[in-house]
Amino acid sequence: MTIQRDILITEVALRDGSHAIAHQYTVDQVLRVAKALGEAGVPYIEVSHGDGLGGSSLQYGLSLTDELKLIEAAVSVSGDSKVAVLVLPGIGTIEDMKEAIKLGAKMARIATHVTEADVSAQHISKAKDMGLETVGFLMMSHMAPVDKLVEQAKLMESYGADTVYMVDSAGALLPHEVRERTRALRDHLGVNVGFHGHNNLSLAMANTLAAIEEGAVRIDGSIRCLGAGAGNTQTEVLVAVLERMGIQTGIDLYKIMDTAEEVVAPILQVPQEITRDNLVLGYAGVYSSFMLHAQRAAKKFGIDSRDILIELGKLKVVGGQEDMIIDVASEMAKARN
Amino acid sequence: MTIQRDILITEVALRDGSHAIAHQYTVDQVLRVAKALGEAGVPYIEVSHGDGLGGSSLQYGLSLTDELKLIEAAVSVSGDSKVAVLVLPGIGTIEDMKEAIKLGAKMARIATHVTEADVSAQHISKAKDMGLETVGFLMMSHMAPVDKLVEQAKLMESYGADTVYMVDSAGALLPHEVRERTRALRDHLGVNVGFHGHNNLSLAMANTLAAIEEGAVRIDGSIRCLGAGAGNTQTEVLVAVLERMGIQTGIDLYKIMDTAEEVVAPILQVPQEITRDNLVLGYAGVYSSFMLHAQRAAKKFGIDSRDILIELGKLKVVGGQEDMIIDVASEMAKARN
Incomplete structure (x- = not known):
């Protein structure tokens, strides 16, 4: 049976959500979350330190558990779901990617600041050579004007990326800005356009819908909103909203809701609210x-x-x-x- | 000095937020919140039981403190801000409104189910006669088709309402639905159009912006998201977003952020997250x-x-x-x- 999917969702709670719990994931937690996400039919599950492979450090925060152990655990239980890894050139190396591939990772997302796509060239082309599905991930996208964003996205496409994401790392973009940027990317790229939002201005869902309306087909979600700052577009809510709009994600709504409530919520140490600090970060960008x-x-x-x-x-x-x-x-x- | 306000915000944390804390507001809490809201320049502060005047009951939840004491407290410290009360005909009476006026309330919001505007006739006209600014508040607005919503809003206008609100009580509306409904109300009413959103589908902010873009000029917010279900459009975040869009609310951004963090957050017993139950209510409507x-x-x-x-x-x-x-x-x- 082929599952109908108009939009492919990547679940980032086991990567971006790592920020929300100070990189304290245990193997047991990842086993439970990844198994439930797999059973719910989530197509991609990202597993890495919050700052990508190799991120565990005094500077970025030490992980409780070696991320390779977490990737291995996720692959072992996630069924048809593919495990993705995040790689920031300068932090994560080609060697780190090779290790992740050995453990079963199927997708690499290569992330740079929105104006520094050139540093992703080697990582993207190597990831492709090694048979990974490859995503270019342009962080802090609100900091570049539209033409610059398009130029940088085209660089990533030229290195071989199958998809290029506009990443609103600070949760600073407004819906009309997302709309304009997605349309420009859609107009100028031959590859898939993706969107990754944060909720610092309470606009993660609004921005995600704007991106989808303008042609983004890859979307990041975070179950129970588990992500940096005020968290990401909340996956189980996104699935519900898209169902109401007649857009298929292939994800089982009840199962993803149950996973959020029963498996993920108990892991959260601090609720994902829009606090003063998160709001200031989004407002200032x-x-x-x-x-x-x-x-x-x-x-x-x-x-x-x-x-x-x-x-x-x-x-x-x-x-x-x-x-x-x-x-x-x-x-x-x-x-x- | 006249404060420029393109949009007039009514803060509902001391009414809708009453649901979030099981109607346990104390006089001391209301004094601190209302004083801070007044100093931040919030134009209207709604104070009542979650189900409006007279709502304290076994059926709707018993208030810890008599709401008339809370109204009196709010009026005593809120400076230039006006205190509003919610009244559901069948629960709150004309006598209740008279008591609230004696204590200094300046606005009555008369709420009915979206298809039952006719039961608001007497309350709206009496409220006007008694000198109150008067709002018709059409709850569960997603349950009526657009033409029915317009018909009911026109009834409220005919009774004398200065403003008619579309109220998305279940947080069930999608942005395109809010857009269509607001436009229809704007086209058919001579009075102000207002919008009150809930966040059960993570769309409170998106819907609020859609309403504003289509001409709504009265908007409800709830500081720190304190409201029924997943809470309302978060006031301090709304002020920040509207500032970014060049829309003046007349509210001091830093003061409203500080109020949220320092005065309101400590009152919350349970964080305002989108839980499974809230999501189901919004999805089902x-x-x-x-x-x-x-x-x-x-x-x-x-x-x-x-x-x-x-x-x-x-x-x-x-x-x-x-x-x-x-x-x-x-x-x-x-x-x-």
């Missing part, structure tokens, strides 16, 4: 790693950390430029005196 | 009060309570018809044997 730096600088200079974060967003400061946070705060404090 | 009945019937007849709820939604069963739940379950069980 900056990296979550800036929050602590901005709060420290705010204290030092006697200003509001939100003003700093919003200014960093306007200046389009990227990861690695954390030094600028003190400079920005210092300038702001001076300007006020 | 039925009253939350049906859940327990359906679960009991499901157990009795050995079927899934979700199948019963979805069937009740299709049959457009309304409150007061709870007897039908057993009949529906029994029929379904028979059909399977």
